[in-house]
Every structure is written in C-alpha cells, then in structure tokens.
Amino acid sequence: MTGTTPAGPSRSDAVRNRRLLLDAAARTFAERGVEVSIGEIAQCAGVGKGTVFRHFSSKGELLAAIMLGMLDELADIGTALLTADDPGLALREFMAAGVETFVKDRAFCEVVGRPSLQHQQVRDAIDRLCDVAEELTERARRQGIVRPDITGTDVMLLLSGIQHTAAPLLTTDPQAWRRYLELALDGITASTGRTLPHPPPHHLPLTPDQEP
Amino acid sequence: MTGTTPAGPSRSDAVRNRRLLLDAAARTFAERGVEVSIGEIAQCAGVGKGTVFRHFSSKGELLAAIMLGMLDELADIGTALLTADDPGLALREFMAAGVETFVKDRAFCEVVGRPSLQHQQVRDAIDRLCDVAEELTERARRQGIVRPDITGTDVMLLLSGIQHTAAPLLTTDPQAWRRYLELALDGITASTGRTLPHPPPHHLPLTPDQEP
Amino acid sequence: MTGTTPAGPSRSDAVRNRRLLLDAAARTFAERGVEVSIGEIAQCAGVGKGTVFRHFSSKGELLAAIMLGMLDELADIGTALLTADDPGLALREFMAAGVETFVKDRAFCEVVGRPSLQHQQVRDAIDRLCDVAEELTERARRQGIVRPDITGTDVMLLLSGIQHTAAPLLTTDPQAWRRYLELALDGITASTGRTLPHPPPHHLPLTPDQEP
Amino acid sequence: MTGTTPAGPSRSDAVRNRRLLLDAAARTFAERGVEVSIGEIAQCAGVGKGTVFRHFSSKGELLAAIMLGMLDELADIGTALLTADDPGLALREFMAAGVETFVKDRAFCEVVGRPSLQHQQVRDAIDRLCDVAEELTERARRQGIVRPDITGTDVMLLLSGIQHTAAPLLTTDPQAWRRYLELALDGITASTGRTLPHPPPHHLPLTPDQEP
C-alpha cells in the first residue's frame, strides 16, 4: 500500500453517496476531462450540487481525490512488479498498466501530463510513482534489457507519450496503444549501438500552478 | 502550395487587420492553447473584438484558419522532402519539423491530437498531410530503413506522441523532444526481427465533433 | 426578573444541549455578528446542526433568544439602579453597562440598532428596557442633573451611538468608549443654557421588518 | 479638488450606462447596504449583469468607486470650510455635512465605520478626510471653542456615532440627527472645566481586511 486512504463518512447513506459521487466523477472526468462541471457530476451521481461540496471542499479536491487513487493504484502495481522474476517483463507490464490508465482517462492525461500542479498531495503521489518507475527501470537496465541511458523519468514520460500517440485511434481501435508501447519498448532496448542525442531526464519538474 | 487560400477581404485596411489578427491569434493560441479568450486575441492584435467576428464567424473558425495554415505549411515541407536523395533522412527531417510544430504550439496539440474535429477543412488538411507522410514513409520503407509494417499514419501519430512525451520537460529542457524523436526512430527502424503485436493503422479516423 | 422565561425542554440532556447552544451562540454572535453560520454555532456548541433547529425553529429565533437574554439582563441592572441614592451616578452606571453590552457584542449592535425588528418579543424587551431608562432619566432630570428636555429614549439611543463612535478604535483601544460616554454625559448635562434645536424622541419606533 | 477622477468610457452609450449604473448602485447601496446583489443593481440600472462587470471589475470596485466619491466630496466641503471666518461654525457645518452623509447611506456607514478596509484608495481617502477634520478641529481648538483635548479623530468618530444614535428614528424623524449633533457639539465644547477620563485618539487605525 503506497498511499493513505482518508477516513470518509460513516453513515450508510453518506457512504453510499460518496461512492456514487466518486464513481460518477471518475467516469465523467475520464470521459470528458477536467472541464466537466460539478453540476453535471452531481446529476450523473443522482445527488444535488451541494452534496458534492459536502464531500469535497472544491472541484479541485474531488479531482485530486480521484487522481490520487489512480496514481497510488499504479504505484502499487509497480511495487508488486519489483519482485517479479523477469525485470524486462516487469517493466513492460508496468508500462502497459500505466499507458492503459492514461488511455482510459482524459482527466488523468490532463492533470498528470501537466508540469505544474496545484496539489502537493498529487505531486507527492507522482513522485512516489516516479520512484517506483526508477527502480523498475534500474533493474531492467542492470540486466541490459534497456539502454544504459534510459531513466525512470523517460519511462514515466513515455506512458503519456504512448497514450497520446494512440489517442486519435481510440474509438476505432481501442487497443492500438499496445502497438506503440511495443514500438517504445523497442526504442528503449539496447539493441542498436547508437547513443541518444540528448541527455536523459532525471526527474519530472513538478511545480505548483501559477495563477495565469 | 498544397492548401487553398480563401478569398479574404479586399479593402487594404481589412487585409492588414486580417493579417494582424492571424498573427496575434497564432502567437496567443501557440502560447496558451485554445482556452485564450477572443478578447485577449483582439487586444493582442490591437483591434476590437468586433473585428475578430467580422473576419471569422466564430472562435472556432479563427482557430481553424490558424491550424489550416500550419498543417499546409507542414505538408509543403513534406512535399519538398519527397524529392530528397536520402529517404531516411527525409523522413527524419519531416518528423522533426512535425514534432517541432506541435512543441511550439499548444493549440495545435489540443486541436490536431483530437480524434473528432468540427471542421471539414481542417480534416481535409490533415488528410493531405497524412498522404505526404504516407509517401515519405513508403520511400523509407522500400529502402528498408523502416520496418515493413510501419505506415504513414504511424508516423503522423508519433509526431503528437513524441511531443507529449517531452511536454512536461518543456520549460526546463525545450529540446528534449529530440531525444524522444530519436527513440521513436529507433523504434520504427527495422533492426529487430520482431513484428509489432498490433496491426498498423492505415488512416486517421477523423469524424466531426459530437456535441458534448 | 423582568422578562419571561419560556418553558423549554424537559429531558435533562435536552436542557443541557439548550444551555450549550445558547452559550455557544452568544459567544459566536458576540464575536462575529449575525453573519455566523448555524453550522459554526453548532460546531462551537459541540452538537449537530439539526439540534439547533430542534431547539430554535430558525436562525432568527436563536438570535432573538440571545438578544432577549441580554436585553432583560440590562433591564434588571437598570431596575436595580432605580433605588440607588445618587440618580446621576445611577444613570451613568446604567449607561456604562449599556454601552459595554453593545461594545462586547457585535450581534447586539446589529440587531438592536435596527429600527425594524422582526420579533415581537425582542421589541417588547426593548420597550421594557426603554421604560427603565425613562425612569432613570426622569430621576436625574428632576435633580437637574440632565437637561430638562432629555428623555429616556435619548439615553437609549446614545448607548448605541457611543458604541459606534468608539467602534473603529476597538482593537487598538478597547476602553475608548468611556471617553465618548463622558462626552455624551457632558452633552446631556444641563450646564449650557441653550436648548437643543430638535424635539426629543419619546419612544423608539420599533416596527416589524419589511421583506427586503 | 481632493481626489482624482478616473477617465471612464468615452462612447455616449457607455457613458450613459456608467452614469445609470453609478446612480443605481449609489441609491441601492445607500438604501440597503453593501449586501445588495450585483444582479439587483444591474436590474435597477436597467442593464445586464455583465455590464456591471465591464465597468467595474468586481463588486468591491464598484462599491469603492462610490465610497471614494462621497469621501472626496466631504473632504472638499471640509477644505472649503477651512477658509471660513468662524471656526466654530465651520466645524459645525463640516460635522453636519458628515453626519448627513452617513445618515443618507447605509453602505457608507458599513464601509467607513469599519476599521479594516480592503481598498487602499478608500483608506487613503479616509486619511485625507481625517486630515481636513484635524485642521478644522485645530482651528476651533485654538479659539477655545472646543476642549483642548478634542482631536480631529474624535470629530470623525463622532460623525458615525451621531448617525447611529439617530438611526432608529430615521423613518419617523429623518432630521433627528441634528439633535444629537447639537448634543455632541455641547459635549466637545470647553464649557465644563472637567477633563475627559480617557486619552484622545490621534488617528483612525485603518488596516487591510483580513480574510475571515
């Protein structure tokens, strides 16, 4: 378990509504991105607008709660793969899980792909995820399965890149991302003797949002 | 010249204003994405808001005009490269130009990366660009420089993917996309005997926007 | 005892909650005025919001209950002073107590200073208080300590006026009202031969609130 | 002329609307205080809500504009009275004008009576007004017309205090404030040999609003 799960409400109707709300918000954010209005999420959950704000003090908090859940889930998958036998396969599976997370969620793309993020908690969760990616990459690198100059940050960045490569095909070919994941894996594999022309990144620069 | 130039206004001050407007909009959309307000673009162009709507019937039309220009410019670059001696180098140069177009323009990423596009003209321009990409890829494929199952559509999709891979690094390392372009080129190169696990796309499915 | 004490609840925990609630509301209204939310008062009392509405049918009723208590307390002080030896000192002490009540309670200022008041009970309590003020003033007047044309209503009005005079100094000089009380006492004293240019008020015109 | 008049719009319809808006806002704020909604002001002016925000970037700016106008008007009156022959009469007239300003405007009472104020411009205008009050008081003091320990700040504070004294009589006796102004003038007059029991204030402590 990587993240922390806040307590949440205890009364049964509140628990049920919170669940409905999170589900509705997750679904709506996933399909239409961060721009969906709170009103729509409320309607989709079958509750009043006020109920959303009872459970989450602002739209940003609701969004952050959902993003946190997804980031921690992914970090947990990566952590589990750290003990897999085949580091190459582990990295592939981690990346597959990561790309799929992006592919299935527009809001995730919009929030996580952005270098400036309001929420410290979300930045922290991304950092945790980056650490896991770094470890998985390190193990694959040591076995010569990926080029020596590929970093965990490269891997993290590629998740988003692969999703965006396949994005226009999403409705006609929802699995197309697998093709570009494979292409990327070929790309980071050590087979060619050439070195990459640009130095590798060593961390994701995550800074608080500036007010525009 | 690949695209068509619509008639436009004839009075000289109108011509000048249209030019000012397109420049200002291009600059503003590039820096801040499609979210910039018409008011800001007008101010940036030094004209009134009404003038924007005299030249372009809606914000979407203005945006489309800018996108059309960029798409055609890129298609022209690709067309010129069709007569280059080295097909591999030509493809690389086309991709570099393409990724750079994305990297330098937030609105371009937001509009062109979408699978559903309102404007027939923009869809047509993308189709033309895809044709050019297809020819460039075909030439490289025939020389064995890229895998046999890589299509021009793959190449087009990768442009956006590479930009998005590097996007979070943009402010700290504006040239990082070159690294991921190289990685992608390695990926589409025929060096490994393996075949990709998912069939190649043969066109971009561009459909009109649904009302959200 | 001047006012009437409504029956209230009989179960012991309900009695205790009513007490907690009145205390918390008194404290909170005093510090922050009538704008404080019911939620905050409930939290401050350590009870649920529903409990507030079980004891008081609306926010206005709760507020009125508190105001009633304070008005009656002040009337009791005045009544006690009716039997004091020195009518001038008695009046001064009554006014000091009155101004201090205003000074220490933002909600009291906001409610009692209004010419239009929703609650008949509050209007009645103000009337009772005015009667006491009238008697105290009458005694002082008879002794020549205050001008002949100063009425109890004048005295009542001055309480609020003195508090408001000192209000902007409250945080930097919490006792400043004593200065302006003294000034007012000098003003209502008979020393100058001049008569006031405007006829004295003989009652406070308290009318029910209009719907805004 | 004490304050500065910002340029404002030049087109005739905009000028007219701005005038309508300022008038409507002044009237509405005066009658019902700062709580009136922008929607109501807009309706009262016969314009759309958006028009309010075109002219004033926020509700606070609109309010400030009106307050500034009133404060400067009052300061101008005071400045003119500095050259009057009779310092005592000048002070009386200044105070009468000041109290009347308060009496006629609920918002003015709510804004100016508060020690913490958001707008630097409004604080500055109050400071300017205090300076004028100080000079007028100084002149009266030198002639022995007011007690030696009465300051301009006292005078400023009394304006609000006198208004609040008369406030409950406003509907039944709109001129009642004149009675309490006279009482206050008697109070600050040097006739009694006694000194006030609390030191005089030497400035109004105006601090920026804290977020509550």
Next chain:
DNA sequence: TATGAATGAGATTTCATTCAT
C-alpha cells in the same frame, strides 16, 4: 468597416433549512 459595449448563460461555491437514520 471597425469598435467595444451589452448581453446572459453557465461555472463554482455558501448556507439556511429539511429529513432520513
């Protein structure tokens, strides 16, 4: 033709009050 003023739908958020548990 150019301008920028006016519009009003829609977004987020607060809070008194009602009601299921």
Next chain:
DNA sequence: AATGAATGAAATCTCATTCAT
C-alpha cells in the same frame, strides 16, 4: 431526541457572441 447528510436557491464572476455607434 440527536445527528449530520442532502438540498437548492442565490451570489459573484467569465466570456463567446450580438449589436448600436
């Protein structure tokens, strides 16, 4: 009887678009 979850009206503010000047 007590709780606090749910509600929805209302407030401020933004912005694409229309229209008077």
